[in-house]
Structure formats: C-alpha cells, structure tokens
Amino acid sequence: MSTSTPEAVKKLLENMQTDLRSLSMECKKKFPPVKEAAESGIVKIKTIAARNTDILATLKENSSEVVQPFLMGCGTKEPKITQLCLAAIQRLMSHEVVSEAAAGNIINMLWQLMENGLEELKLLQTVLVLLTTNTVVHDEILSKAIVLCFRLHFTKDNITNNTAAATVRQVVTVVFERMVAEDERFKGIVEQPTPVQGNTNRRSVSTLRPSAKDAYMLFQDLCQLVNADAPYWLVGMTEMTRTFGLELLESVLNDFPGVFLQHQEFSFLLKERVCPLVIKLFSPNIKFRQGSSSASSPAPVEKPYFPICMRLLRVVSVLIKHFYSLLVTECEIFLSLLVKFLDGEKPQWLRAVAVESVHRLCVQPHLLRSFCQSYDMKQHSTKVFRDIVNALGSFIQSLFIIPNTGNPAATNAPAGGSGSGAQAAAQGGPGAGGQGGSLTTQAAFEYRGTWIPLMTVSVQGSAKATYLEMLDKVEPPSIPEGYAMSVAFSALLDLVRGITSMIERELAKEEEEAAVRREANPDQNAQPEPGAHLVWEEMVSACWCGLLAALSLLLDASTDETATESILKAELTMASLCGRLGLVTPRDAFITAICKASLPPHYALTVLSSNAANLNNKAYSIQGQSVQIISPSSESHQQVVAVGQPLTVQPQGTVVLTAKNIQCMRTLLNLAHCHGAVLGTSWQLVLATLQHLVWILGLKPGVGGALKPGRAVEGPSTVLTTAVMTDLPFISNILSRLFESSQYLDDVSLHHLINALCSLSLEAMEMAYGTNKEPSLFAVAKLLETGLVNMDRIEILWRPLTGHLLEVCQHHNARMREWGAEAVTALIKAGLAYKHNPPLAQNQRLQLLLLNPLKELSNVLHADIRQKQLESVLQILQSQGDSLGPGWPLVLGVIGAIRNNQGESLIRTAFQCLQLVVTDFLPTMPCTCLQIVVDVAGSFGLQNQELNISLTSIGLLWNISDYFFQRGEAITQELEREEAALQKQAHEKGEPLNRPFHPAPPFDCLWLCLYAKLGQLCVDPRPAVRKSAGQTMFSTIAAHGTLLQQPTWHIVAWKVLFHLLDCVRKSSSTADKEKIESGGGNILIHHSRDTAEKQWAETWVLTLAGVARIFNTRRYLLQQLGDFFKAWEVLLDHIQSAALSKNSEVSLAALKSFQEILQIGTPVKDSAMPTEALALAVMGVPPVLIDPLSASGPGRPLLRSDSMLERLTRYNGAELQAPPPGEESALEDAALWWSAWNTWYRTGTDSTRPPIGGTGTDRPSFIPSQPFLTALVQIFPALYQHIKTGFSMEDLKKLGVILHGAVSIPISSDASPFILPSYTEAVLTSLQEAVLTALDVLQKAICVGPENLQVMYPAIFEQLLLFVEFSCKPPQYGKLETKHVANAKYNQAEWVALNYVPFAERSLEVVVDLYHKTACHKAVINQKVLQNIIKTLRMPLGLKYACPSESTWKLAVSSLLKVLSIGLPVARQHASSGMFETMWPELANAFEDFLFTKSTPPDNVSIQEFQMNEAIDVEVVQLISTEILPFANFIPKDFVGQIMTMLNKGSIHSQSSSFTEAEIDVRMREEFSKVCFETLLQFSFSNKVSTPQEGYISRMALSVLLKRSQDVLRRYVDDERLSGRCPLPRQQVTEIIFVLKAISTLMDSLKKTQPENVDGTTWAQVIALYPTLVECITCSSSEVSSALKEALGPFKDFMQPPVSRVQNGES
Secondary structure: OOOOOHHHHHHHHHHHHHHHHHHHHHHHHHOHHHHHHHHHHHHHHHHHHHHOOOHHHHHHHOHHHHHHHHHHHHHOOOHHHHHHHHHHHHHHHHOOOOOHHHHHHHHHHHHHHHHOOOOHHHHHHHHHHHHHHOOOOOHHHHHHHHHHHHHHHOOOOHHHHHHHHHHHHHHHHHHHHHHHHHHHHOOOOOOOOOOOOOOOOOOOHHHOOHHHHHHHHHHHHHHHHHOOOOOOOOOOOOOOOHHHHHHHHHHHHHHOHHHHHHOHHHHHHHHHHHHHHHHHHHHHHHHOOOOOOOOOOOOOOOOOOHHHHHHHHHHHHHHHHHHOOOOHHHHHHHHHHHHHHOOOOOOHHHHHHHHHHHHHHHOOHHHHHHHHHHHHOOOOOOOHHHHHHHHHHHHHHHHHHOOOOOOHHHHHOOOOOOHHHHHHHHHOHHHHHHOOOOOOOOOEEEEOOEEEEOOOOOOOOOOOOOHHHOOOOOOOOOOOOOHHHHHHHHHHHHHHHHHHHHHHHHHHHHHHHHHHHHHHOOOOOOOOOHHHHHHHHHHHHHHHHHHHHHHHHHHHHEOOHHHHHHHHHHHHHHHHHHHHHOOHHHHHHHHHHHHHHHOOOOOOOHHHHHHHHHHHHHOHHHOOOOOOOOOOOOOOOOOEEEEEOOOOOOOOOOEEEEHHHHHHHHHHHHHHHHHHHHHHHHHHHHHHHHHHHHHHHOEEEOHHHOEEEOOOOOOOOOEEOHHHHHHHHHHHHHHHHHHHHHHHOOHHHHHHHHHHHHHHHHHHHHHHHHOOOOOOOHHHHHHHHHHHHOHHHHHHHHHHHHHHHHHHHOOOOHHHHHHHHHHHHHHHHHHHHOOOOOOHHHOHHHHHHHHHHHHHHHHOOOHHHHHHHHHHHHHHHHHHHHHOHHHHHHHHHHHHOOOHHHOHHHHHHHHHHHHHHHHHHHHHOOHHHHHHHHHHHHHHHHOOOOHHHHHHHHHHHHHHHHHHHHOHHHHHHHHHHHHHHHHHHHHHHOOOOOOOOOOOOHHHHHHHHHHHHHHHHHOOOOHHHHHHHHHHHHHHHHHHHHHOOHHHHHHHHHHHHHHHHHHHHHHHHHOOOOEOOOOOOOOOOOHHHOEHHHHHHHHHHHHHHHHHHHHHHOHHHHHHHOOHHHHHHHHHHHHHHHHOOOOHHHHHHHHHHHHHHHOOOOOOOHHHOOHHHHHHHOOOOOHHHHHHHHOOOOOOOOOOOOOHHHHHHHHOOHHHOOOOOOHHHHHHHHHHHHHHHHHHHHHHHHHHOOOOOOOOOOOOOOOOOHHHHHHHHHHHHHHHHHHHHHOOHHHHHHHHHHHHHHHHOOEEOOOHHHHOOOOOOOOOOHHHHHHHHHHHHHHHHHHHOOHHHHHHHHHHHHHHHHHHHOOOOOOOOOOOOOEOOOOOOOOOOOEEOOOOHHHHHHHHHHHHHHHHHHOOOHHHHHOOHHHHHHHHHHHHHHHHHHOOOHHHHHHHHHHHHHHHHHHHHHHHHOHHHOOOOOHHHHHHHHHHHHHOOOOOOOOOOOHHHHHHHHHHHHHHHHHHHHHHHHHHHHOOHHHHHHHHHHHHHHHOOOOOOOOOHHHHHHHOOHHHHHHHHHHHHHOOOOOOOOOHHHHHHHHHHHHHHHHHHHHHHHHHHHHHHHHOOOOOOHHHHHHHHHHHHHHHHHHHHHHHOOHHHOOHHHHHHHHHHHHHHHHHHHOOOHHHHHHHHHHHHHHHHHOOOOOOOOOOOOO
8 A cells, every 4th residue: 555645645644643642651660851842742633634635745854853753762761762763763664754864864873773782673673664765864963874774784793794794785775776877867967077076086986876876885984894994984883894895796796787887986987996805805815825735935825714715606607707808908907817627736626616716607608708808809918818728638637646635525425426445446446337337326437546526516507606705614615525526527618518509699680681781782782891800810719629638638537428518519619619600729629639539538539639639739738727638548548339440451359339339429410410510621530530430339331332231241240229320321321321422511521521531532442452352341331322412413422433443443342343333334324313403404514424434434444433433334235215305425435445454244234335326216316426336336347256246236337227218308407417516616716627537528427437346347357357347338228338428438438448458458568378277166167168268258259349339330420529530540550459469369360350340331321220129239248248237227128118319319319320431531431441441451461471480399389270261361351342443553462462471371180180181082171261352353343444453363363373382382381390280189289281172172173263253354465464474384294193182183184175275375476575485485395394304103004094194195285286286386396396296205215114014015105105196297289388387387287297206116126126035015115116107198198188388208218117117027026027118118109210419409
C-alpha cells in the first residue's frame, strides 16, 4: 500500500498520535519534559492535519518539531522508551516525512545511543531505514551514520558485528546507488565543468554533485583505511581491518564500475589510490619463496597472508575485469604478478588461488583480446597474454615434474575420492598397467610415474572458484591433490574455447557483412579492415606455443577418454582456427600433435618429425618462459587395441595401437572432414598419418578407392581386438566420407588435398622401389575417391591428379602400377559418363582433357598397364562410343599405339577395340578421324606379333574403303567444310596448310592415305600379309578408283603405285636366298616359296600385275593427266627390270603384264562394262577373297542394291566419257608404243645375250627359261601391230638379234622333260613356234605394206637362213657346254641343247614359201637372196648323210629344187645385170657337194631307201638338164663347164668300197650314172644350134663325155688284166657296158650331126677311143662282149682312105 494515499496518510496520522500518546504515557512519571513534548506533538499533528491539504509535505517541513518528542524519548536511555521512539522514527522515515535537519538530529541521537552501547541492532536498522528510504542525508551526517555502522562492526557482540558488517556493505552500496541515480537524473544536462585547480587529492570534490561527492569521500576513505591511514571524511573511526576494507573495495569496484569509468575523479582514485595500494599489499607474496629459510635473508620476509592475498587477487580480478581500459599499465603489473604466483616456488594455496584467478581471466575472451591488443601487439611491452598462456603451460608441466612438496596436508591425505589404492596402482608402472591395473575409475593424468587425479572444478565456460571464495578462512586451506591441475586444465580448455568461439563468431559476422556488401555493389571488391584480423592472428600467435605444449603433454598423460576428447577437441579447434586465419606454422603444429598422438609412440614418420623440428627452431626460441615440448612417454598405460606392421621400407617387427591412438585418429578424421578447407598444406601431415594408421590397421583399398578391412592373409602380423574390429567399418566409412566431403572444399583447398595425396603417393612409390613387399595404396585410392566425387569441377584438379597417377602407372611394383592404372581409367570412365554442365558434347576442351591421360598411358611400357588401358578403351567405346566426337583422335591414337615388343594379348585387345570402331562407329565419328582409323588399321597390319591380326586388319581396311565408297558424298561435304576452316586458319597465321597429299581434295586424300597404308603393307616382311594387302589394294583401286578426282590419279600413279613398285623391286633384289626351313611347327613350305627371295618374287609378280591392270583399265583416266608418257616409261622400266630379274617367276609375270598393257587397244569406257564386271572382274579378285570380306561387317554386303554404275555416273559423269581420238592422241599413242618397243628390245637383248667368258665348267649366272623366252617373243606380234608404220630396217636387225639369241638358249636338264618332246619326234618348242610366228607376222605385214617395206625381205631371209643352219650347226650359247639330251642326267645342273632340226626345217619351209612369193622383188634380187639360200643349203647338202637328221638334207634338196625352179628363170632374166654373177659358182659347188658327197651312207640303209636317195640325185640331174643346160647361152661358161665335168663324173660309175658283193649292183647308182650320161649325151649334139653358146655347151659336153669314156675303158682293161680268172665287180661290169652303149649312141649322134658342127678335136677324141675298145675284146664277160660289138660297129664309117691335108676353117 503506497504511503501517499489518503488512507495511508490517515493511518500515519493515527499511528503518530498513538505513538505520541504511548510516549507521554511512559514518560508521565519519570520524564515530564518528554511527556509535554509528546502532547504538544499531538496538537501539532492535529493542527497540520486540519489546516493542510498536502499533509505529508507539511509534516516534512515541520519534521524537526514532529520528531523532537521521539528524540527526547531516546535520550532517556530507557530501553522501552527508546525502542518505542526508534520504531516511531522509523515509521516517519518510511513515510519520507523527515527533513535534512531532522535527519541530522536523528543521526546525532543515534550516535549517542551507539556510544552508550544501547539498542545496537535497532540503531543499525534505523540508520539503514534512514539512508535507504530517502536521500536527505548528506555529507557529515552521512559520514557520521556510516562511521556509526563501522563502529558497531567492531563491538564485542558477534551478532552485532555481523549485522553491522552487512549494514556497512549495504550502506556503501546505497551511497553509490544514490550517485548512480543522481547521474541518471542529470543525464541530459550538459554542465560547464569548473576549471580544475591544482592536482590535489581533493581537487575534484568541488565539481561533484552531492551524492557523487559522498561516494567519492567514502571510497577515498576506504582506501585510506585499507592502507592503514587516517580517513578524511569518516571522522570518528576507531578501528578497521584490511580484509573488510578489501572486501568493501572489491564490492564497490565490482558493483559500480560505471561510476569509475564515467567520472574522472573516481578514475583518478583508482589509479592513484587503489592500484598502488594493491601493489603494496602484494609485496609479501611476491618476495616470498616457498622453502627459502628466513635465516638466510637479512630482514625477515613478511609471510604471505592467505586472507589478504586471496582478497587482493579478487580485487585484482575485478580491476582487470572492469577497469582494464583505464589501468592498462597497472593491469600489466597485476597480470605479471599473477603469472609469478603460478611459480612452483610459491605456496600451494597461493598457486591454487592464482590459478583460479587465471581461470577467471580465461573465461573472458574479450578481455584476453584486449590484453593482446594492449600488450602483446605493442612494441617494447610485456607479452602479457602470451605469458599467461605459457605460465599455465609451465604450471601444468611443473605439476608433473615437481611433486607436491610444499603442502604437507596434500601429501598426507589425497583429496577427492582418489584414495591411496588408485595411487598405488598408478605407481605400479607398466607391469601393472599391462594387466589393466591403471584403468582406474577416476579420471586422472599420469606421466612418468606422476599420477594426478582430475576433478570436476567448474562448469565449462565459467570460472567457479573454490579458494577465492573462502572469505571466512584465516589460515591457508589445504589444497587437495589434482585440484590445481584440474583448474589449470579447465582454464586451458576455456581459454581455447573462448578465443576460438569469439574469433569464429566475428569471422562469421564479417563474412556475412561482406556478402551483404557484395550484393549491394557487386563491382567493388571491398576488403575488410585488417585491424581485427591482426588482433586475432596475434592472439593465436601468442598463445599457440604454450597451449600446444600443455595440451600435448596433457594428451599424452591423459588416462580418461572424456579428458582426452576435450584435449583433442581443443587441439582440433585451434588447428581449425589457425587454418582459417592462415597461420600455417601453428596450424601444422597442432595437426602434428594430433597426428603424433594417433600413431604409436616413437613411430618414425618423417613428415611429423621434420615438422616438429621446425617448430622447435621457430617458435620456442622466442619464449621467455621455459616451455619444453615434452616427448610422449612410451609407458602410457593405455589399453592396447591393435597390433600391426609399420609402413616402412624395411620391415621392423610390429607396433601397437592403443584406444587413445584410435581416439586421436577419429579426431584427425573429424578435423579433415569438417575443416578440410583450412588445412592447406597440412593435408600432407593428416594424410600421411592416416595412411600409416590405415596400414597398421590393415585396411586395403577396394573398388572406387574405398578402404575395407583387408584379409588376414595380407598382414599376418596384424592383430585387432574386437573393440577395434567394430570400429573399423566406422573408421573406413569416415575415411570415405572424408574424401567425399572434398566436394565441399573450395578449389584452393582441393588442390592442397590433391597435392598432399600426390606427395604421399610419391613417398609410397619410393618406398615400394627396393622391396617386393606390398606397397601402400592409400594415396592412390584416395586420389581416385577424391576425383570421383569432384567430377563437377574435374577440370581444375584433372591435370595434377592424372599427372601423378600416370607416374604411378610407370612404377615397377605391379600392385602399385595396377592401382595407378585402375585409378586413371576409373576416373576417365567416370569423367566421360558424368553429366557435366554444359554436357561434354558441347565442351570439347574438357572432353579432350579427360581423354588425354588415356593417351599418355600409351607411353607406359608395362604390359599390364596397357592391357588395362585398352580394356577401358573397349569399355568407353561400348558405353560412350557414340558421343566421343572430338575425342576420337585420342582414342584412336591409344588403340593404334601398339609396338611389336608388347606381346600378343595386348595387340589382340587393342585390335578388338579397332574392330568395334570399324564395325560400329565409323558413321558417328568426325570424318577428319577416318584418316586416323586408316592409319591405325594399317599399324595393326604392320605389327609382327600376330599374323592373323595383320591379315584381319587388311580386311578391315577393305571394309573401311567400302564405307568410304558408300558414304562418299557425306564424307566429302564434311571434309570440305573442315578443310575450308583449316585453310582459313592457316591463311590467318600466314602458314601453308599442312596436310598429307595436299593439294588433292580432302576426300581423295582419305583414299590416298588408305592406299599409302596398303602400300606399306604390300612390302611387309611376311609374305601372307603382302599378298593379302596387294590383292586388297588393287581391288579397292579397281572398285572405288572412279571416285577419285582426275588430278588425284596422278598421286595414285606416282606416290602409291610406282612407289610401291620401287619398294618391292628393291626388296626383291636384296632378298635373302637362304632356304627357309619349314615354317615352324608342322607347316610345310612349298619348294617354290622356300626362300625369302622366292616369297618376294610372288609379291613382285602380284604388284606388277596389279599396276599393269590398273594402267589397262584406267588408261583413259591416266592419259588425261599430262605426264602419262612419263608414267608409261616408268611402268615399262619396272616391267623391264622385273623381266630381267633372275627369278623366272618374276620375269615371266613381267612379260605377262607387258602383254596385258599391249592389249589395251582403244580405251573402253567403264560404263560399257557391266557393274559386277567393273567391280570384280577388273580386280581379278578371287571370289574367295570377296566372300569373307563382304560378311565381315554386320549387314554390309560388298555390292549394294543400287548399282555401282549409277553411283559412278552420279559422281563423275564427265570423267566417264572416253576422250575423242584426235591427232594428238594418235601421236602420243605412237610414242607410247615405241617406248614399249624399246623396252621390249632392251629386255630381249639383255635376256638373250650369251654369257661372256668362262669355260664350260663355270655354271652361268642365269639362263632365262623357255616359257619366259616364249612369252617375250610372243609379245612382239602384238607390239608390232602398233609400231609397224615406223618399223625400220634397223629395228628389224635388232629383232633378229633377239630372236636368234632366244632360240640359241639351252634348257636346264631338270626342265627338259617338260619342254622337249621325246627327241625322236620332230616337233617345234613353243618358243620356236613363237619365233617363226614373229617373222611370219613381219613378212605378212611387209607383203601388204607399202613398197618401201619390201627392202626388209632380204633381212628376213637372212634371219630364216640363220635358223636353217641350225639343222647342221646348232647355235652356241656363249661358251656353255651343252649335252645331247640323251646324255643329260635329269637331276644334275646340266644344260641340254635343243633339237633344232624341226625348227631349222620349218624355217627352211618358210624360206621356200617366202621365196616363192618374193623371188621377183627388186630387194630380193639385189640382195642376192637366192645366192644366200643356195649358200645356206650347201651345208646340209654337202653333209648329206652326215646331217644330224636325215630329213634335213632331203628337205634341203627339195627346197633347193623348189627355189631354183623359181629363182633360175629370174636369174636368167637378170643375167645382164650381173646380180647373179656370184650365184653360179655357189650353185655349182652346191650340186657338186651334194651329188658327190664325202659322207658315206649309214650301214643300215635299206636297198629301198638307197634307191629313193638315188632317185633324189636323179631329180637334181634332171633339174640341171631341164632348167640349166638348155639355157646355157645365158649362163657363165665356167659354170656350164663345171656342170659338164660334174655330169661327166656322175656318168661314170663311182663305187663305194664298203658295199657287199650282193648289193653292189644296186649301189652302183646305175640310174644316176645313166641319167648323167644321158644328159651329157643330150647336150653333146644339139641338132639345132641357135647360138654359138649352145654349140659351145655341146662341144664341152662331148669333150667331157669322151674323156670320161676313155678313162673308164682304160681302167676296165687294166682291171681285167689284173683280175685274171676272177670276174670283175658287178658295178664295174655295168659301168663298162654303159660306157660301151654310150659310145655307140655317141657315134650315132655324130653321124646324124652336121659335119660342120663337129670340130676336129672331137673327131680326134672319138678316133682315139678305138685302140682302147680293141683292147677290151679279150674280156670274158659275154655282156661286155655284146656291148663292145655294138660299139665297134659304127667305126666303119671312119674307115676312109687318108687324103691330103686340107685347110678347113676350124673355129
């Protein structure tokens, strides 16, 4: 109920009246003045009540009078009255109706009561009511009231004392509260401060308002009192304690910091009074050293006094907390003192309270920040903050190092629930620890035998002190063991927590602001002001060393999981904070600490040890405090949970992991997982440690890089407890999540992570070098995992990632390599499959980037890697083949990167890929890649590991060509677009376009590349490949050549076909002649292919034939190229060199090709050929080759339904027209044919030229075969058709030389059975046939040709006659010895001469035939052909029976007769010209040689045969008698003479002595003699002498005849005489009879002749016969006798008487 309501006022008035009445009643007897005063008071009150409306105000004005009765009542010192009065006064006070004056009176009255020791509690109550209900009491009155309370505090009564103490506290508070209220009231009013006079203590009081002034005076006196000085204001103080004073100071400072901060006067007091006071009071504590005896020091040191010391520390805490900003310097001193109190030499209680104070600071991060700003960041200032942290650290270390000697209480009774048992267990050392003895229930730290229990001292984040609150204790308390440690531990944790959370809050705020700013104006890249950052960095820099030292030590010593967790959390948050602030060294240091704690003690891990060494050098050298990093103790009594192998180069036994290690490992994982972004380079440390832990725990990578617990087999020495076994999946899961979370890292952090993994991996690689033990695959696996989860920004990490993995792929440890390859390929596959944005199809650069490592793998030499690479290519093709686009060149490059030393399986896999590409993907790839496909397919053809693949790849090339053909238009368009773009680029760069086969159009270039590849395969070392490639190449050119543009054919001819011919020719000529043994296994090689040379020969044959065929079928195209003639020459040159090759197969094939190109005739339009014929027949492809190929691609028949013809016409309609046969083409044709003739001539000359030198024993180097020569000669007729117009005598001679040479060449004995007929058959060889055909063609051409050709007749005759001679004289081939076929042994390398007789005879027949036709030709006459014929025939005629063949001379005779029958009339006709002068002696000799041969007939000649032969002789004589002698006058005399002599000789029997008696009569050639004689006789007397010439013949004939008769007779007579009784030989008898008959005939003739026709000499000769005849009379033969009778008869006409000599005109 409010005191101002009417009811309250009414009640007050009533109460007051009641009180006054009671008072007057009590004092009625003893104290009448009081009674009166009371009564007058009643009246006064009533009056006031009656007169005034505002009763309370009036009461207050008159309060001095109103109060007076009560004061007088108190003065009676009567307890009852006093109590009544005090109650009444209190009632007035509580209604605030006491004026200042009244209050003064009241106070004075109370003072007297106090001095009299009355009603002390009531007094205190009254003072309190007075001061709290209103503010009328000021200045001296107030000070008096306060002193009164103070005085009461020091009475003998405990209750009073305590009540007074409480009252004092309340009063002091009231004073200051008034001041605060006063400040509030005046808040808005700005006052002019009065000028400050001199710097005196009380200088500023005048400027203060009343309440402030009171407060000022009070505070100043409190200081005085504590300092044991006299107070200025509190007059009348008798005694005072420091402890109470300090408590009051503390409460004021703590409760009213604003007063001091707002008013200079108060600040001044703080600085000038409080601080010096505190410092002074601290001095005993500072100087005191525990344990130093007072004897040694000169003056006894004042001992620290717990109550004061503790209160001072509390004051200091308050000062620092509230007035730090005012008292920077002073605080520096306080803090330094505080740090000193933590010294080990100070008493335990002092250290404990100091630690509590420090803890109080540690929970105020902002304060700590101020320290840092004010001290640590200033030059030349104490690094206070750093010292505090370091001191805490040192303190903790000292607790471990120095046992509690200073406090006996502590040692005797361990505090808390630790009990001595636990301690004993702890001191049991490692042995006890091994049995789990150290796993006490109490949390504790244990280090090197020192065991310190851990208690719960305060809630996290608040410093609830124990000893700083012991205000009632006078003696220092005993500090339980572990208390100080527990506080220090809490302080450390709070410090870390406070600093980190503060800085992180501010960082977050700053980032938010920055984000807002960025949104507001995105252009500006505003940097936050660096001030804040500097502070944070300085704070961290200052404290991290101390913190780390302490935390590491605690971590090592901790035996409690929760404590460990807290320590790890502290280290973790510090590491993360350092990372965020970019402080690398501290960050790494904290991480190193966690890492070290995760690993077994003394585990050798270079990354960590080097890092620690660095830290020692850097950080700790700047410490004032001695902060040693304490190396972890190995005998930490922890539960062992795992035993494994260390990851080192040399195996080193096993290491153990404890539960704490695993706990640390989890923290490490947590760190990496949550703070990965700030780890930067320390990823290295983290990952290295994890790698080692993973290794020790035996986790191995599985698919996708996730780690799974390995099988027990892999680490035989790995032992895991069940505890850790259940943890493993969790750990491996976190590990995976850790790398999954890398997707949330920013790019820079991600790079750090990758780099760290790479360098880890490098180490693992180095480690795996020397040994064959399992390598650590942690890094590789994690690189893979990281790559897989960061696919969305794979570009930024792709290069370092794959670059490193490629290095791994080259490692010589197979497992390492395998994983490297697994990682690279998995990444590439994932990268290609990932749905990028924009998609890969639109981001070519990325696609190429992703595929690049696949290409790089090709450089790795290890087969397993290549296998993996190719398998993944296969998978990529299967999954992404359609979308590779610009990646095709790379993929194809990989497929094509095969080398011969790689082994079959690799090549097989690669080839599978290629097959897939060719069958499925040609249409989807850019046309620019088709060329690469061709190259790759070609390279598979060229590899020599697997023949089947080579052959199949040639099939693929065929399929590819087919694809080109079918998709020609589309490909052309795309390529031309591409070409245009490239051309433009090149033009911009000012470079020429660099492309193979430029400037052919791009589509043609594609074909050219295909041809070039096939061309390379055509000269592959393996015959099968060459053959297949050759067939394919010529087939494609034949089938698809029409697609090429005309100029491209130029390149085809020169760069492809001729180049190929050159290569083949070169290889063939250098091929090895060694015999190849059977081709491995049980494959037999045919003898025609058993040397490399023979195998190359086949290739040469195929190639030449192919090229010739192309020239044949595409001639109309090639002829338009301009240099067709040159090409033709080159082709002919190739044909020539092949024809002259020493290999009969090649040479023969060359001629076949020659024949083929000669049969060209007029060019045939392609369109005239049916489609199939064009495609296939032209190619000469065996159907076998076509079928499998057409079946090779799915649904790709070779020939499509729409005819190829339509296509061709569609493509190059123009080109299909044959060129008009104009003048020029005719001229050019002639040139071509003459070129061919020259080639033929050179080939013929070289091949038929006989070998030079050497005797018969040397085997000639090479003798051409018969089929070759036959083919060579057979070419001539076809060739001649084209060159006949210009064929000259010169050419004919050349031809003759060749024909002659060819015919002269012998056959090797092993070939003879196939070429020679049995010797007896008179058959021509095909070569001889061909030679005669050639001559026949010539003569026929001359026959129908113009006049000027006929001069060639003689030459032809000459040639034929040469051949005729062969019949008797076979030609020699060089100096080669040939044997008769009958003597040659089949299997020896001997040369067999041919049977030339049939050939010679046929030639002779041709001669006769030809002569028959040409006898009258001028050339034939002029060139004395007849004479030559006779001359040639003379040889066989002369040899007669000695001829190799009997038929020869018979044919010769018949031919001679035929020729003469034609020729003699011609000769007679031209007798006058003298052309035949020389012929006659030849003819005479021929007759002579034949009719009187020197050879004897063979013994076995039958009589019939002999008679037949004789008949031939008779024929000759008849010819003489009919054709020669009748025309004697046209014939030279000598000739006639020779004939006559010959007839004469023939007419006399010539006998051969060899005949047997029985045959003599037959063999006498009677018939012949008779004919001769008759002829002689016939021409002896001619009845009609038409010319003197005839007479001359007659005379000559007569003379000869008579001479002959005379000889025969004389011989007969002699023989008869000698023979005696024996009869003479039959033939001689016949002869004599014949002679005798002839004489009688002659005599008759002479009688009939005109006498003048017979000259004297004749008669004389006739008469001279007579004596001889007479002598014959004696012969015994009756036949002779009768003949003689007839002969002698006519002589009677000569019986005339002698007459005188008459001169008669003889001629």
